[in-house]
Amino acid sequence: MGIRSGRVRRALLAALVTGAVVVPVSAAAHPAVPAPAPAHLGPVTAATLGTAYRKNRATAARAAETAAAHGDRHRARALRGMASTGREFLTFDARGAGRAAEVFGDLTHADRIAVLVPGSDTSIDTYDRFRAGARALHDRLGDRAAVVAWLGYETPGTVSAAVATTGRAEDAAPELVRFIGKLRDIAPGSTVSLLCHSYGSVVCGRAAPRFRGAARVCDLVLIGSPGTGADSAAGLGTPATVWAGRGGDDWIADVPHVRTDLFGLFDSALGFGADPVSRSFGAHVFAAGDGGHSDYFRPGSPSLANLARIALGRYADVTEVSHG
Structure with a gap:
């Protein structure tokens, strides 16, 4: 009876992980454009x-024309914006869901x-909301810092099994490491802070051990994180300082911090383990205010102020949260 109840409990927890991550947000469809x-x-x-930068803008312009000819006006409009004068993409690929790395500031x-x-x-198709956060952060940083919005992997749909497993993150991690190398x-004289939101923190968790000796990543910041797959900050295997923050109204707090294979039904375990803002995880927890899951880069918010301080290396000015 005890073994059976334990199995039922694990299955229930896995269902809760999936149910909690699947919030009422419409999944973005990625038709074959x-x-x-x-x-x-x-x-x-x-x-x-x-x-x-010039070549990537030209590619975006051609992609916009192709999307328009295909009848996808929404994609064409998004791509025209990306092709506009002044946009600076270090990488750009409009195929499928699309991948891009946009630069804000003087990278060199x-x-x-x-x-x-x-x-x-x-x-x-949904890039503008991601870009808005990058712009808001850059506005706080000043001339001696740059921001890169790295859409370098195929993100999972919010309403999908993939969002509760590490599969996409494992595919994305080497891409992120290669990008940091670029x-x-x-x-070569700069230092890098990784600011990893939601499932992006799973990507960063998978990439973290590979940054040792490969790039000067000084900060690994977990924002609204469901977990990283590691039991602790030390378990991430990175020399970077690990930070974590969660807004008071972020639904991610309701995601159970468990990992289970659900009887082997998935290629990867469901769930991401320890809560990054818990005392036991061991990260530096910064004050993120009362915002929700999409509010961390909201202008004027406590979270944006602290993220900017971390990115600038002004650690003494970061408002940390005591566990009591």
């Missing part, structure tokens, strides 16, 4: 960065670079 292949850039350095002269890693339902080539 034709798009040109990405521009051939070769190695991008400080000297060739401007050329990369930045002392500090903040890289934002998004969570579920982030694509070319930043090192372009701005």
Whole structure:
């Protein structure tokens, strides 16, 4: 009876993980919209960065024309915005759900670079809400810092089994590590802070051990995180300082912090384990205010103020939360 009840409990917890993560947010659909292949850039350095930006804007413009011809007016409108003068993409690929890395600020002269890693339902079609957070952060940082909005992986749908497993994160982690290496080539004197939102914190958790000796990642910031797959900050295996924050009205607080294989029905375990804002996890917990899951980069919010301080290395000014 005890074994059976334990199995039932694990199954129930797994269902709760899935149910809690599946909030009433419409899943973004990614229809098969034709798009040109990405521009051939070769190695991008400080000297060739401007050329990369121009080529990626041109690719976005061609992709917009293709989407319009295909009858997808929403995708075409999004791509036209990305092709507009002044947009600076280090990488760009409009195929499928789309991938992009947009730069805010002078990357070649930045002392500090903040890289934002998004969570579920982030694509070319929903990109503007992700971009808005990156812009708000850059507005707080000043001229000696740059921000990169890294949509470098196929994010899971909010309403999907993938959002409760590590599969997409495991695929994304090496891409993120390679991207950080590119930043090192372009701005070798800079230090990098990773700001990882929601499922993006699972991506960063999977990538964290690979940054040792590979790039100067000084901060790993877990924002509205369901967990990382690690039992503790030390278990992430990174020399970076690990931070975590959660808003008072963030539904992610209701996600059970468990991991279960649900009798082997999925390729990856369901759930992501320990709560990053718990005392036992061991991260530096910063005050994130009373906002919800999408409010961490809201202008004027306590969370944005603290994220900017972390990204600038002004650690003494960060408002930390005591566990009591």
